[in-house]
Amino acid sequence: MNTESRVTTALAEMLDVSKWFGPVMALNGVSLEIGSGITGLVGPNGAGKTTLLRLLTGQIKPSLGSVDVCGRDAWSAKAKDHIGLCPFGDATWDELSGRKLMRVTAGLRGFTGAEARRRAESVLETVGMAKRADRPVRTYSKGMRQRIKLGQALVHDPDLLVLDEPLNGVDPVGCEELNELFRTLAAQGKAVLVSSHILHEMDQLADRILFICRGKLLASGSLAEIRDMLDDHPLKVRISCESPRWFGPQLLTLESVKSVSIEPPRDLLLEVQNPSRFYAEFGEFAAGSDAQVQRLKATDTSTEAVFDYLMERAARPE
Amino acid sequence: MLVLLGLAVLISYLWSMPWRPGSRTAAELASQIVLPLYMGFLLPVICLGYASAAIADERTGETLVYLLTTNIPRPLIYLSKYAAALLLTLGMTLGGLAALCLVPGKIGLEALGVFWTVTVCATAAYVGLFFLFSAWVRRATFLALAYALMIETLTGNIPGGVKRITVSFYAKSWLYESGETLGLAPNGVVLSLFDPVSAATAQWVLGLASAGFVALGMWVFSRKEYD
Numbered sequence: 257m258n259t260e261s262r263v264t265t266a267l268a269e270m271l272d273v274s275k276w277f278g279p280v281m282a283l284n285g286v287s288l289e290i291g292s293g294i295t296g297l298v299g300p301n302g303a304g305k306t307t308l309l310r311l312l313t314g315q316i317k318p319s320l321g322s323v324d325v326c327g328r329d330a331w332s333a334k335a336k337d338h339i340g341l342c343p344f345g346d347a348t349w350d351e352l353s354g355r356k357l358m359r360v361t362a363g364l365r366g367f368t369g370a371e372a373r374r375r376a377e378s379v380l381e382t383v384g385m386a387k388r389a390d391r392p393v394r395t396y397s398k399g400m401r402q403r404i405k406l407g408q409a410l411v412h413d414p415d416l417l418v419l420d421e422p423l424n425g426v427d428p429v430g431c432e433e434l435n436e437l438f439r440t441l442a443a444q445g446k447a448v449l450v451s452s453h454i455l456h457e458m459d460q461l462a463d464r465i466l467f468i469c470r471g472k473l474l475a476s477g478s479l480a481e482i483r484d485m486l487d488d489h490p491l492k493v494r495i496s497c498e499s500p501r502w503f504g505p506q507l508l509t510l511e512s513v514k515s516v517s518i519e520p521p522r523d524l525l526l527e528v529q530n531p532s533r534f535y536a537e538f539g540e541f542a543a544g545s546d547a548q549v550q551r552l553k554a555t556d557t558s559t560e561a562v563f564d565y566l567m568e569r570a571a572r573p574e
Numbered sequence: 575m576l577v578l579l580g581l582a583v584l585i586s587y588l589w590s591m592p593w594r595p596g597s598r599t600a601a602e603l604a605s606q607i608v609l610p611l612y613m614g615f616l617l618p619v620i621c622l623g624y625a626s627a628a629i630a631d632e633r634t635g636e637t638l639v640y641l642l643t644t645n646i647p648r649p650l651i652y653l654s655k656y657a658a659a660l661l662l663t664l665g666m667t668l669g670g671l672a673a674l675c676l677v678p679g680k681i682g683l684e685a686l687g688v689f690w691t692v693t694v695c696a697t698a699a700y701v702g703l704f705f706l707f708s709a710w711v712r713r714a715t716f717l718a719l720a721y722a723l724m725i726e727t728l729t730g731n732i733p734g735g736v737k738r739i740t741v742s743f744y745a746k747s748w749l750y751e752s753g754e755t756l757g758l759a760p761n762g763v764v765l766s767l768f769d770p771v772s773a774a775t776a777q778w779v780l781g782l783a784s785a786g787f788v789a790l791g792m793w794v795f796s797r798k799e800y801d
Contacts, residue, residue, distance in 0.1 A: 313643050316799040336645040347636035364644045408640065 267447040273321035282307040284471040294442045296462030297451040304471040305451050313341045340414035342405045354389035365412040383407040398425030416447045455560040467566050474566045489565045490514050490527035496551040500524045503547040510537045575623045579670045590678030600684040604756040618722045621700035624663040626718035629708040648796040660701045667697045688753040695780040696745040702787030709795040733767040748776035
């Protein structure tokens with residue numbers, strides 16, 4: 257299910273990609289594009305997320321199909337100029353200090369001398385580690401390691417930033433800081449691909465989401481677009497108003513409303529067939545009535561709810 | 575590794591019996607200590623210790639991903655790491671050889687002069703081979719140990735042509751010729767059973783083997799998908 261037109265400027269593209277590991281098919285005919293902005297990658301364990309990330313970062317080659325980053329084969333060294341990876345594992349060169357590690361990483365990316373130092377300092381500042389960068393990495397907490405790994409991914413200013421569970425182990429304040437950083441990077445035109453199993457993180461963070469399961473791409477697009485496409489799962493909307501017993505039956509006259517149930521004392525629970533149409537109809541309807549609507553909230557538009565619906569749909573026999 | 579080297583130096587020191595100066599000769603040092611203890615055991619062990627861990631450790635430590643996702647071409651990553659491993663290993667092997675030879679005193683200088691060039695070439699070949707193992711399999715140290723024990727030690731000491739697949743055969747062949755003054759070559763039947771090649775051939779084979787191992791390693795590393 258691809259809900260939208262093509263990504264305007266695709267920085268990374270997978271075309272009909274399949275990947276086998278011996279007899280196991282990890283990815284099956286996946287085609288997708290990743291453009292600037294934040295893209296979330298969501299799927300259960302064993303869905304193929306890690307394989308997809310490894311293909312995109314050129315660590316492995318597809319068995320079938322092609323993976324391009326900025327117009328070059330992701331496996332090639334040239335493509336890796338454009339890729340920054342923050343891997344899932346905590347491992348890095350622990351014996352180095354954070355500052356030294358950042359300089360070494362800049363060196364590995366081809367920056368030397370003053371430029372390597374400048375980039376190292378700049379990126380340490382960006383990830384909030386400048387004041388703690390003289391300690392050996394082995395003494396860092398999990399959250400600090402995540403930040404330093406993120407710095408390693410950013411030091412060469414990549415176009416595509418691939419982050420595997422980047423908020424794992426980061427405290428809530430740190431999460432918000434890093435999310436803000438991801439938004440800033442996305443606003444600069446970079447493509448940020450974030451893999452996460454914490455689905456609610458994606459609600460506010462991702463502009464687009466890739467739902468993946470059993471090696472197949474179930475859906476891609478913005479959360480709202482994907483939700484709209486799930487017409488076999490009517491949208492659930494909760495409305496709080498002064499007189500639900502009077503307003504409920506009135507709402508049934510709207511074509512987009514499939515069912516209404518009253519949840520005393522003031523709530524109505526609606527099932528809506530076509531969300532966009534409903535919102536248009538409802539605005540007009542509520543404005544012309546005395547219902548005194550206090551609150552309207554869709555209850556199943558979260559990443560988690562959409563993911564559950566997609567999984568349910570995927571489990572159905574064809 | 576340092577402990578092994580320390581033990582070898584201690585053995586060399588005790589062998590030289592410093593309370594009886596002048597009782598030992600350079601030839602005895604070369605044939606009784608340096609050739610069997612160093613060339614036959616320590617050199618391959620030092621090489622496997624450093625070379626077989628180079629990529630395998632990065633792999634098990636999950637830091638290889640940082641190298642594989644840089645814009646450095648994979649063959650160049652391999653070559654750089656090989657060069658680093660070779661320099662480190664040469665430091666150890668030449669340092670160890672020097673210590674082993676010089677601890678007994680001036681008699682070691684002559685042995686050192688004969689052994690050091692062979693050590694350099696044998697180190698390059700061993701490091702090339704064990705480094706290839708490192709790029710090829712996850713538990714490269716076990717494979718390297720098995721190779722050192724089964725192929726270098728056992729096969730390298732049996733009569734016949736099969737020992738020509740070992741590095742130690744060419745190192746010994748070279749030493750037998752260049753160490754003539756030290757009387758390193760065995761006599762009569764033993765020598766004919768060993769059937770050494772000339773020093774020039776040994777140099778060529780060790781050089782080509784080193785280059786071949788590195789080229790093969792670069793090829794493996796540039797194609798392999800590491801997990």
